[in-house]
Amino acid sequence: MNAPFGLCEVQISLADVSDPGEAARIEQFVFAHGASPFHLPRWLCAAEQGAGQKALGLVAERGGMVTGWLPLTEVHSLIFPRALASSGFAVDGGILADDPRTANRLARAAQELAQRRACASVELRGGHAPDGWQVRTDSHCGFRAELALDDEAQLLAIPRKARAEVRKGIKNELRVTTGQSEIDRSAHYACYSESVRNLGTPVFPRSLFDAVLDAFGDDADILTVWNGDRPVASVLSLYHRGDVMPYWGGGVWDARTLRANEVMYYELMCHARRKGCTAFDFGRSKTGSGPYAFKKNWGFEPEPLSYSSWTADGAQARDVDPTSAAYSRKIALWKKLPLGIANLIGPPIARGLA
Numbered sequence: 435m436n437a438p439f440g441l442c443e444v445q446i447s448l449a450d451v452s453d454p455g456e457a458a459r460i461e462q463f464v465f466a467h468g469a470s471p472f473h474l475p476r477w478l479c480a481a482e483q484g485a486g487q488k489a490l491g492l493v494a495e496r497g498g499m500v501t502g503w504l505p506l507t508e509v510h511s512l513i514f515p516r517a518l519a520s521s522g523f524a525v526d527g528g529i530l531a532d533d534p535r536t537a538n539r540l541a542r543a544a545q546e547l548a549q550r551r552a553c554a555s556v557e558l559r560g561g562h563a564p565d566g567w568q569v570r571t572d573s574h575c576g577f578r579a580e581l582a583l584d585d586e587a588q589l590l591a592i593p594r595k596a597r598a599e600v601r602k603g604i605k606n607e608l609r610v611t612t613g614q615s616e617i618d619r620s621a622h623y624a625c626y627s628e629s630v631r632n633l634g635t636p637v638f639p640r641s642l643f644d645a646v647l648d649a650f651g652d653d654a655d656i657l658t659v660w661n662g663d664r665p666v667a668s669v670l671s672l673y674h675r676g677d678v679m680p681y682w683g684g685g686v687w688d689a690r691t692l693r694a695n696e697v698m699y700y701e702l703m704c705h706a707r708r709k710g711c712t713a714f715d716f717g718r719s720k721t722g723s724g725p726y727a728f729k730k731n732w733g734f735e736p737e738p739l740s741y742s743s744w745t746a747d748g749a750q751a752r753d754v755d756p757t758s759a760a761y762s763r764k765i766a767l768w769k770k771l772p773l774g775i776a777n778l779i780g781p782p783i784a785r786g787l788a
Contacts, residue, residue: 444501444536446543449491451475451505460493463500464530470560471674472524476649478505481522484645485638485785490518492543494536502531504540508551511786514752515554518544520561522788523642525574525718528561528742537562545744554749558742567742573755575736577716577729578677585704592700593733600700603693609660610701614647618656621665622682625658627777629684634765636780636787643670643682657702659685659694667694671702678706679715699732754787 450456457475464473471477478489487507494502507522521527531537541564544556563569582588589597611618619640627637647654650672658668669683680702685695703714716734719725730736745751755761768776 443496444539445495446502446539447493447495448547449475449493449503451478451489451491456493459500460491460503463503465675467530468675469530470524470526471650471653471672471679472521472527472559473503473505473530475505477521477524477527477646478507480645480649481507481642481788483649484642485523485788487522487785487788490547492540492547494531494540501533502529502536502540504529504544506544506547506556507788508553509752509786509788511752511783513783514754514786515750516552517752518548518551518553518556519788520544520556520558523638524559525576525739526560528558529564531562534562538564541565541567541744545746548744549746553746555743555745555751560739560741563740563742564744567744569740569742571738571740573721573741574718574739575721575726576718576739577734577736578713579716579734580713581678581703581707581711584707588703588707589700591733593731596696596731596733599693600696603697603700606661606692606694606697608666608692608694608697609662610657610697611660612655612657612705614655618658618668619644619647621658621660622656622668622670625665625668625686625689626670626682626684627780628686628773631771631773631776631780632687632769634768636768636784637777638682638784638787639781646670646672657698657705659689659698659701661688661692661694666692667698669698669702671706673706673709673711676711677713677715678702678709678711679717681717 460475481487482489487509490506492504505521505527506518509517509519529537529540548556582591623640630637653673656670658665667685667689669680672679689695716729
């Protein structure tokens with residue numbers, strides 16, 4: 435590690451997340467605190483390898499023992515102001531600490547680090563809300579529920595209207611595969627890239643998905659729904675502490691009429707239970723959005739998420755919210771792009787959306 439930020443009982447240092455020993459020490463702290471996969475050094479390193487955004491992190495120690503951890507991604511973009519995000523490309527990853535004092539010291543160290551690295555702001559997704567930072571609890575909600583004991587019970591646990599849609603999809607005799615092979619990865623990117631183009635959003639580089647799959651090993655995979663030989667819906671999921679988290683998923687236009695997305699999520703629930711999972715973390719959605727309503731219709735109760743941010747004096751924080759009025763015209767234009775062009779010019783832009 436580099437030199438500590440200050441000389442006191444608790445020492446705050448910049449961690450070397452690429453060092454296996456340091457990463458293992460931090461990972462042990464993350465698991466002891468029951469934190470998210472986005473707190474793990476391997477997530478930061480995958481984001482750096484797959485999207486070129488630098489992996490950083492601040493570790494707090496007392497007597498050689500880790501007492502706090504703040505994973506950080508330095509996000510740079512030609513379009514948006516430079517920022518430190520905890521964590522990049524994630525929906526969680528805020529400050530972990532044994533006590534509020536250590537948490538606040540990590541927050542102050544993040545401010546100092548941001549200024550030293552010419553970052554306009556620091557964004558914390560979840561975790562401790564530092565003193566004096568802007569806090570929002572109205573923008574996004576998370577959705578999580580326990581898995582049922584068997585496939586039939588899982589189907590019956592889905593509310594009636596949504597369950598009827600799953601049954602319609604099952605009658606279409608769609609084929610389902612899981613894995614990490616090149617076929618799985620290519621199928622996933624084909625479905626995901628078309629899905630986000632249809633939503634008017636630039637697609638992440640495929641190298642990011644490859645890096646996450648490689649970094650997480652057996653704790654990540656791809657489930658794809660096929661109509662004949664054509665992939666129509668696919669999702670890349672993480673498995674962490676007994677939870678399955680469908681993270682990057684989408685479908686082509688035909689997925690709607692085929693009910694492929696409904697089949698995909700039901701099959702993932704069954705697949706995850708067979709892998710030993712006990713809960714389904716449906717991830718976050720913008721409050722009041724279409725995905726928010728979809729998850730509620732599946733019987734998931736929304737839980738407001740807390741996000742904190744700090745902006746340097748005189749600086750402008752980045753706005754990467756796709757529902758912002760400033761982007762409505764750009765989103766409408768992006769939806770009209772041919773898929774090949776969207777996939778060509780999208781990744782350089784999306785790298786800055788971490």
